[in-house]
Amino acid sequence: MRTMAVLLAAWCLAAPVGGQDGLSAAQALYADARYEDALKAFDALKAAGGEAPPAALAIERGRAYCLLALDRGADAQRAIEAILRLDPFFKPAEDDASPKIRTAFRDVRRRALAGVLQQVYERAKVAYERKAYDEAAAGFGQVRALLDDPDLVLDAGPRADMRLVAKAFEDLARAASVPSPSAPPPDPAASGGAVAANRPATQPGVAAPGTPPAPPAPGTAREAADAGPLYDGASKDVTPPVPERTEVRIPEQLRRTGPTGDVVVEVVVSAAGTVESATVRMSPDAMTGALVARAAMDWRYRPALKAGVPVRYRMMTKVVVSR
Numbered sequence: 357m358r359t360m361a362v363l364l365a366a367w368c369l370a371a372p373v374g375g376q377d378g379l380s381a382a383q384a385l386y387a388d389a390r391y392e393d394a395l396k397a398f399d400a401l402k403a404a405g406g407e408a409p410p411a412a413l414a415i416e417r418g419r420a421y422c423l424l425a426l427d428r429g430a431d432a433q434r435a436i437e438a439i440l441r442l443d444p445f446f447k448p449a450e451d452d453a454s455p456k457i458r459t460a461f462r463d464v465r466r467r468a469l470a471g472v473l474q475q476v477y478e479r480a481k482v483a484y485e486r487k488a489y490d491e492a493a494a495g496f497g498q499v500r501a502l503l504d505d506p507d508l509v510l511d512a513g514p515r516a517d518m519r520l521v522a523k524a525f526e527d528l529a530r531a532a533s534v535p536s537p538s539a540p541p542p543d544p545a546a547s548g549g550a551v552a553a554n555r556p557a558t559q560p561g562v563a564a565p566g567t568p569p570a571p572p573a574p575g576t577a578r579e580a581a582d583a584g585p586l587y588d589g590a591s592k593d594v595t596p597p598v599p600e601r602t603e604v605r606i607p608e609q610l611r612r613t614g615p616t617g618d619v620v621v622e623v624v625v626s627a628a629g630t631v632e633s634a635t636v637r638m639s640p641d642a643m644t645g646a647l648v649a650r651a652a653m654d655w656r657y658r659p660a661l662k663a664g665v666p667v668r669y670r671m672m673t674k675v676v677v678s679r
Contacts, residue, residue: 379411382418386425395422413442421453424460436464440472444502465507473502473510477522484525489533496526517607524646584627587660588670597625597657597669604651604675606644615640619648619675627666629659640677648675 382397398418401411416439423432439446447465448458480495499522502508503515510518587594617640624632634652639645652673660669 379414379418382415386418386422389425391422391425395419395426398422413439413446416442417446420461421457424457429460432460433464436461437468437472440465440468441475444469444472444476444498445505462507465505466509469502469505469508470510473499473508473518476502477518480522480525484529487532489529493526493529493533496522496529500526520605520647520650521607521643524643524650527650528642528646584668586624586668586670587662591662593662594667594669595661596671597629597660599655599657600629601654601656602652602673603655604648606647606677615644616678617676619645619677621645621648621652621673621675623652623655623671623673625657625659625669625671627659627668629657629666631655631657632668637672644677648677 378397378401382394382401385391385394385397398415401415402419416435420432420435420439423429423435446461448461450458453461476495477499480492480499483489483495484492500519503510503519503522508515589596618638619636619640620638622633622635622637626632631653634649636645636649639648659666661667
């Protein structure tokens with residue numbers, strides 16, 4: 357009975373005030389082991405609809421617990437699947453559920469979690485396509501968390517591919533949700549209150565006032581390991597870096613259906629031969645560019661040399677994406 361009391365308290369804390377009376381009554385019936393009556397009460401709350409997500413989760417949880425107590429395994433499985441659609445990470449805690457309930461949830465999660473993962477991924481992708489970047493970033497973060505869930509039954513190859521794609525989409529969404537700094541408006545006092553007629557109102561690369569900022573080019577960076585000078589192809593007496601490991605793995609699904617073409621990425625190679633930053637300068641699409649940029653951060657080089665001393669070096673690299 358202590359377990360029932362703890363469970364009832366946890367449910368009540370999770371329920372919004374507006375739906376407290378109905379939920380409390382149903383939960384009290386469950387705590388009194390009146391499972392048939394409790395199930396009818398939870399079913400009535402579900403049929404009424406319009407509940408906020410926390411209450412909907414509490415209702416489905418109550419239904420699942422009642423159905424398990426009544427040995428209605430198939431119905432309980434469907435209720436647990438509904439719970440996972442509301443909260444893919446939900447697991448009954450040891451102090452508020454019996455071993456029978458925890459085992460049932462674990463079994464259903466193992467069977468259903470791969471499908472739930474795909475649904476979470478699709479919702480995040482739809483959010484990204486409608487430019488709800490904060491929502492998309494959170495969704496792809498959920499995808500990556502679910503990929504590490506011990507209950508997920510998924511082969512290593514598809515798991516690695518989805519992790520790669522989810523991380524790339526998450527990075528793109530976070531970059532797109534951060535406004536680019538815009539040029540300050542001209543100071544009328546500095547020009548006598550007028551702009552010279554032979555000068556453009558905006559400079560190349562600077563958005564006109566009121567123009568929405570564009571997301572930054574796909575790329576990524578890590579803090580530079582040193583603060584030495586940066587050389588490039590125009591520098592004299594500098595030997596460029598020599599590639600040692602420059603693999604790029606494009607997930608099979610994207611390679612079959614995605615665009616093909618050249619990705620040009622600008623990399624800054626440290627004096628230690630690691631990549632400090634990778635910025636996409638040309639790509640057939642943002643996703644492919646983001647995948648290449650992330651892969652580039654793991655590339656290794658024999659570093660550039662100036663007078664026999666390793667130095668930092670900026671260079672362009674082309675990656676050909678084909679089927």
